[in-house]
Amino acid sequence: MTAGAGRTGRAGRAGSVRFAAAHTLPVLVRGFVSARPRTGRGHAAPGRPRWSAATLRALRARHGGAPVLVRGLTGTVLLILDPQDVRQFYAEPVDTLALASAPGAPDGCAHAGLRAERRAVDDAVLAAGLSVHPSCGPFLSVLAEEARRLTAGGSLELARARHVVARAARRIVLGDAAAEDVELTRRLGRFHDKTGARIAAYAADAEPHTLVGRARRHADPTGSLDPVGQARQWLSAFDLVPGLMLRTLLLLGAHPAEQSAAAAEAREADAAKGALPRLRACVRETLRLYPAVPDLIRITRAETEWRGVRHPAGTCVLLPALFHQRDPERVPAAHVFVPGRWASPEAARDIRMAPFSHAEGRCPGEQLGLLVTAALCAEVLRGHRVHGVRPALDPLGPLPAALEPQGIRLRLTRR
Template sequence: MTHSTETREAARPRPPRRRPPARAGLAETVRFMATHTLPVFVRGVASPRFGVVALYSRLNQPAWSDATLRSMRARHGGAPVLVRGLSGEMLVLFDEEDVARFFAEPMDVLAMDARDRLDSLSVFEPTGVICSHGRLREDRREVNDRALAAGQDVHPSCAEYQRIVTQECRPLTATTVLGLPGLRTALARISRRTVLGDRAADDTELAGWLTTLRDRANWMGRSRPEASRALYARAEERIARYAADAPEHTLAARALAAPCPEGTDPLGQTHHWLLAVEVCAPVVLRTLLLLAAHPAEQDEVRAEIAADTPGLPRLRACVRESLRLYPIVPDLVRVTRAATQWRGVRHPAGTTVHVPIGFHQRDPERVPGGHLFAPGRWLVPGADLDPRTAPFGQGPGRCPGDRLGLLLSSLVCAEVLRGNRLTGARPVLDTGRPLPGILDTAGIRLRLGRP
């Protein structure tokens, strides 16, 4: 009897054992924090601290982070790894298929409202898309996408934006040395004119308010929250006044042009648009630096500009490549809204999922010439869908302003290069070696000369 019972028990199917997650050990966690997570926080989560960036450039800080991530990937066989971060435990993705899934998941499964991000940005854009979720997020995203003409390479207001860029770039090409201060001034004025109209062009006070709010967001919303809310209210009132009679080509007018779902503030993204366009300044400067270091590529781009090639595809590819090498957002974070499985391991709802996209985009093991400037890669059909190189993200969480940002950045680069040649640059980049992992953008100087 006992033997028979034991036989039946042995034959009965057992439920599959739940696989334990790959988890970083103490030493690995400390290394990850010291070389990857903490440097991102010190550099600035919402607004870069250029003094810190300059220090990181001298120390080649990204090399430390890359070494840590390569070691973690090798030790765990490319599996997602649970690691302790500044705001709690997160699941770090290393495999290309996992990253592709990260981009493809719908927003009701992988949401963009990581708690630390909400805390840091809630004082800056409390009614914006990034601080929303569920139906409200979709409603706000619809208004946002309509204004930005998301997914369209040529914005309906392109002709007006070209006129604005041409006018604002004249002071840049009137000098022989170009640096970040001049470009920031030009892009700030372009930003206010494209978002709110010409009446806002000289409103540096509004720009200062928004910069103050963004700098305070670096402290996760814990720096003077009451003062920040009061400052936001002043900025909101000023923006509403400009938007009331903004020309139809502006983003504010486009946002107000159609009825919005109840509870949706059509101007809730205006703060984001204004500073997002200003962020194009360092993107433009880094792109021009790379072109100065690659004269053959500069010749190709200048020929395209001289021929008035529609869309400037070669120049856009150069801007994309600079963003691959030096992404605005080097780490992407989502939070699961439901229980999910990654590599057969179940993770509960509320799990933070982290993709170090800056690392993936340069990884020479997965991206040919990962540390080199090769803009031709973006002219290959389907390059925009490669999960290994996604400076704007992909899928439902893709940046809706990517096409507009590329358009404005390309137009500014074209104005600088039209009739001019970059004849000298600092720092000098050695194109025969891997490009540095970070650039001291504030220290870049470009010399403009006649061809």
């Protein structure tokens, strides 16, 4: 079938049940358990995510690629399955297609509902679009100091990675005085006045190079900005880094040639300047394979048209980002770790792959996130070789559809 204008598919009851069972329910379960430590295998049962991809491919084939209305566990959603509609999804202004919370989704990039002045502060403080942050020097020093704890004992797992990244995050966002405040990090998930007061106290004395120090330099003539809330948002965004770092190092451990090249880059003089293009490509490729948010969910704030069909305000629109990024029909070597695909500047604008989203919805912390994660990986690789202990990955075969960071165990040996 060929997708055309003037049509929207509608899944029948059987199709909706299959979608809910194979896609929506696993996403809800992953979101529920992701915040809870657990042991066991490093990836989910291979069948479940693949059922989801097969279900989405079947819906796309049945409806000719047109958007499909599907009844999920929480109501009807408009499912985006074709590149033509993916392009429109990213092109719609954020005040028309607004962010909606999803189970397990972080709010570090959730700026769609923020006022323009808050987004302007985010862009300036996080240096959106600049590959090397203006505070790169102090930030790299912090990361180098904290990363020494990563390699102690010859192994690396999630608890240690979280501890190291949380310390670095407090120093980068709030300053060195906050380094030891573990309780502050614990309280971020249940924000209240005392937490806000602690953040405000650190912010008042923070060094100029920190994120809150940079934010202090921005005028707030209307008094509508929320510096404490933004600092909390920046701190929370660092929660993604430990898992991303472990996945990247695990993949490099399974690909010795890539690891050797990344380690060589980490030892070059330019690494001290934060460039690290090869390691940044490795981090992007890890996010392509294992995105932080597998599904992008939006709510229309006005009537929108998809393929000539008008949908009312309040329509829930779901773009399965993981499905598109690992779609073998449209992405070469979709299930293989190929960092070289990011060598071209065009790759960052390829709508098939959206680790940090696109257009107005693009995450302002993209470059800072890449800098932090790549720099931490570089600190590990500079003096150590990574051996993936668990889970075992086949570098030639398709990679598993999911990698739970709780189950990753790495062995480190000195070079």
